[in-house]
Amino acid sequence: MDLLRSDPAAGRVHGGPDRHGPAAWDFSTCANAAGPCPAAVAALQRVDPTRYPDPGYHALRERLAAWHRVEPARVVLAASASEFIQRITAVGARLSPGAVALPAHAFGDYAAAARAAGRAVTVGADPAATLRWIGEPSSPLGQDAPPPRDLSRVPTVLDSVYAPLRLGGASRWSTPDRHAAFVLHGPNKALGLCGLRGAYALAPEPEAVDWDVSAWTDALAAAEPSWPLGAHAVAMIETWTEPATQRWLAGARLTLGGWLTELRAMLEDLGFEILPSAANFLCVRPPPGAPDAAALRRHGVAVRDTTSFGLPGHWRLSAQPSAAVAALRAALRG
Known part of the structure; x- marks a missing residue:
């Protein structure tokens, strides 16, 4: 019987860094990418x-x-x-x-x-x-x-x-x-x-x-x-x-809104089905033939597969700067 486990949360799935470290372009967490404050x-x-x-x-x-x-x-x-x-x-x-x-x-x-x-x-x-x-x-x-x-x-x-x-x-x-x-x-x-x-x-x-x-x-x-x-x-x-923190956050939301609009437009252009969202992240259904999340990770791009949320066949992506969106587009095109 194993008394020690190398991964105590093996049954849980999260965005962010994995055993390979942080991704160069990380869409997998919902953190404020306009930060830190x-x-x-x-x-x-x-x-x-x-x-x-x-x-x-x-x-x-x-x-x-x-x-x-x-x-x-x-x-x-x-x-x-x-x-x-x-x-x-x-x-x-x-x-x-x-x-x-x-x-x-x-x-x-x-x-x-x-x-x-x-x-x-x-x-x-x-x-x-x-x-x-x-x-x-x-x-x-x-x-x-x-x-x-x-x-x-x-x-x-x-x-x-x-x-x-x-x-x-x-x-x-x-x-x-x-x-x-x-x-x-x-x-x-x-x-x-x-x-x-x-x-x-x-x-x-x-x-x-x-x-x-x-x-x-x-x-x-x-x-x-x-x-x-x-x-x-x-x-x-x-x-x-x-108050200064909340003022900064209000400005960050404007930035995130612009980034999310850019991300949505790029994904729509590549044939993704985009689900409605009020937040700084959204869920999408990839079109047939799109690389899977593991393949994107090999290109330095992390997205959040939503199977563990009870939503198979979809990804969650957060608003990220234009350079990250460009990297995601390139990875999707192979």
């Missing part, structure tokens, strides 16, 4: 890594609460969005046992966390589910789903990691809807800093739901590891709340 980089350079952060993160919690206009008790910090997914799924298995409902096409960590907690996985609006995941916009499609009609009845997580990278349309979730769900935030993608981990969620308003929010936040706090955020993650999240 200069203010965030400067803040990271000022960090003193010789000291622990405050283990209670009091200043950070108050800062986030003020920025989002919620009570500090509603702020749940996490080592990453993936860590929060694992933690709330495990906590929910104790507080509200039952199945976990996912979108038809969804980030694989939702299902992985459910399996790790011994929970069944169901798709869509299953009334028997006791925890629900909804993306805003979702990955891989970059599309929105409306809030469930019975939002107050079942603990629901609105994964808003890609919301800051929305390039079109408006959210289908109102402010009262958001107050009835856990809303998950992960600034690293929008800041172009995927290698830096750190996230947070806003718990529901207790009066907005029919279940005991404090029992969930207490259990999430009890299951939280000590110092889930390192000093660099604290600096990243602090910078996220600054």
Whole structure:
């Protein structure tokens, strides 16, 4: 029996670098390719890594609460969005046992966390589910789903990691809807800093739901590891709340919109079927005879095959600069 595994996440598929390292032209992640954010980089350079952060993160919690206009008790910090997914799924298995409902096409960590907690996985609006995941916009499609009609009845997580990278349309979730769900935030993608981990969620308003929010936040706090955020993650999240950072992000979205338009035009010209998306990424169906993702990788181009999302025969590609689009075109033409 093997006691050690060389690849502990062998059953999971992600974009970004693989065993061969980073691709020269990487369309496979949904990070902000117009980044990194200069203010965030400067803040990271000022960090003193010789000291622990405050283990209670009091200043950070108050800062986030003020920025989002919620009570500090509603702020749940996490080592990453993936860590929060694992933690709330495990906590929910104790507080509200039952199945976990996912979108038809969804980030694989939702299902992985459910399996790790011994929970069944169901798709869509299953009334028997006791925890629900909804993306805003979702990955891989970059599309929105409306809030469930019975939002107050079942603990629901609105994964808003890609919301800051929305390039079109408006959210289908109102402010009262958001107050009835856990809303998950992960600034690293929008800041172009995927290698830096750190996230947070806003718990529901207790009066907005029919279940005991404090029992969930207490259990999430009890299951939280000590110092889930390192000093660099604290600096990243602090910078996220600054007006200058949000102004930079607004400009970056304009840049990404232009790049995505260029990418869409090139793919349409080569016969790809393009699915609608509101985000800085989109899904496509390659035409017959197109190289597969592995062949493109040998040309230094990485795209995200979406089979693991339950969408075989498609790729997800993110907005990238013109030079990357030209490299992708050349690789597609062989």
